[in-house]
Amino acid sequence: MTESASPDLTELLKDSPSNWGKWGDDDEVGGLNYLGPEQVIAAAGLIRSGKVFTLQRLIGDPKGDPVWPGRTPAERTQILDESSWDGEDAPAFPGGLHYADDKINAFLQGSTQYDALGHVWYGGQIWNGYDARTTVGGLDKASIEPIAERGVVGRAVLLDMARFRGKPTLESAETYTHEDLVACAESQGVELRKRDILIIRTNYLQLFFDLGDKFYEGFCEPGLVYSPELVQWFQDMEIPNLVTDTIANEVTFDPNNGVALVLHNALMRNLGVTLTEIADLEKLASDCAEDGVYEFFYAAAPLKVALGSGSPVNPLVIK
Numbered sequence: 001m002t003e004s005a006s007p008d009l010t011e012l013l014k015d016s017p018s019n020w021g022k023w024g025d026d027d028e029v030g031g032l033n034y035l036g037p038e039q040v041i042a043a044a045g046l047i048r049s050g051k052v053f054t055l056q057r058l059i060g061d062p063k064g065d066p067v068w069p070g071r072t073p074a075e076r077t078q079i080l081d082e083s084s085w086d087g088e089d090a091p092a093f094p095g096g097l098h099y100a101d102d103k104i105n106a107f108l109q110g111s112t113q114y115d116a117l118g119h120v121w122y123g124g125q126i127w128n129g130y131d132a133r134t135t136v137g138g139l140d141k142a143s144i145e146p147i148a149e150r151g152v153v154g155r156a157v158l159l160d161m162a163r164f165r166g167k168p169t170l171e172s173a174e175t176y177t178h179e180d181l182v183a184c185a186e187s188q189g190v191e192l193r194k195r196d197i198l199i200i201r202t203n204y205l206q207l208f209f210d211l212g213d214k215f216y217e218g219f220c221e222p223g224l225v226y227s228p229e230l231v232q233w234f235q236d237m238e239i240p241n242l243v244t245d246t247i248a249n250e251v252t253f254d255p256n257n258g259v260a261l262v263l264h265n266a267l268m269r270n271l272g273v274t275l276t277e278i279a280d281l282e283k284l285a286s287d288c289a290e291d292g293v294y295e296f297f298y299a300a301a302p303l304k305v306a307l308g309s310g311s312p313v314n315p316l317v318i319k
Helices: 030-034 037-044 144-150 178-188 206-216 228-237 262-271 282-291
Strands: 052-054 075-080 101-105 113-115 152-160 197-201 241-244 274-277 295-300 310-312 316-318
Touching (some): 030 262, 030 274, 037 152, 037 295, 113 144, 144 310, 152 178, 152 241, 152 282, 178 228, 228 262, 262 274
Parallel strands (some): 152 197, 197 241, 241 274
Antiparallel strands (some): 075 101, 113 274, 113 310, 152 295, 295 316
C-alpha cells in the first residue's frame, strides 16, 4: 500500500482511547504511574531462586549491532591505553599511574533502549497533549529524564511467541494480537494480570546475524498489529511497559492499512505505555522453558539524559 493510500493517523485513531490528563496536566511518565509501591512489593515476592538475567544486547558486538534503518551502530573510540605512555609526551601522574579511557558516539536509541513518551506523535501533539513544538532542539516535555528519575519496577511476564508458534524465530511481517498474547500465556501456564510489564520474545533479530545486510531488504519486523480491540485491551489491562526483542515493538507497516508504527502512537502517545526495544531475551527464555516460570521481578532505569528522546538501558530480571 502506498503512503498516499494510507489513512492519516489522526483519522485512523480518532476514536482511540486516551489517558491524557489522567495523571494530571503535567504528567510525563504515563502508564508507569500504574507501578506503585504495591506493585513493587508484590513483584519482590516473585524472587525465589535468586537467578539474575540482564536483557541488554552488547554495544559494539563484533557480529554487529541491529538498529533501526537510517541509524548507525555505536562507535567506540579508544582515547588512552598502554601505548599512550610510549612517547616522551606521555601523561604523567605521581606514582606512575597508567589507565585506559574511551568514548562512544551513539544514537540514544541505537541499542537496547527505552523510548521517551514524547518520541513519536501525530497531529502536532505528543503525549498528554503537549505541543509537538516542545521537541524542537530536544524534548522539553515527556523526555526520557522523568522515566529515568522514576525507574521501572514491577511484575513482568515473558510471552514466548516464537516457542508458542513452534518456530526458531518469527518471520518478517508476521503479526500477532492481544488474543494471541492471552493464548500464549495460557499455554505457558502463567496468568496475565492488570499492570503487568509485558515482555514478548520473537527472536527475530537472530536473522540480523544470520542474513547480514540482507536483513534490511524489504524491512518489516514481526509484531503486534493494530486493532481497536487490542488498544482497548492494553487500556483495560493498564499495561505500563511493553518490552520486546525487536527494534520497534510492532509490525513495521500495518498489513491492514499500510501505516507505519500505528501502535507507537495508539499505545505510547495516547495511552502512555512505555516502550522498550531490542532486548536480548534468549537466556531468560531458555530458562523459562526449562523451569516453567514465566513471571518474575523486573527492574530497569534508563540513563538520565536531559531532553533525550530515549536512552540505553540494561534491564534486570530476577527469578
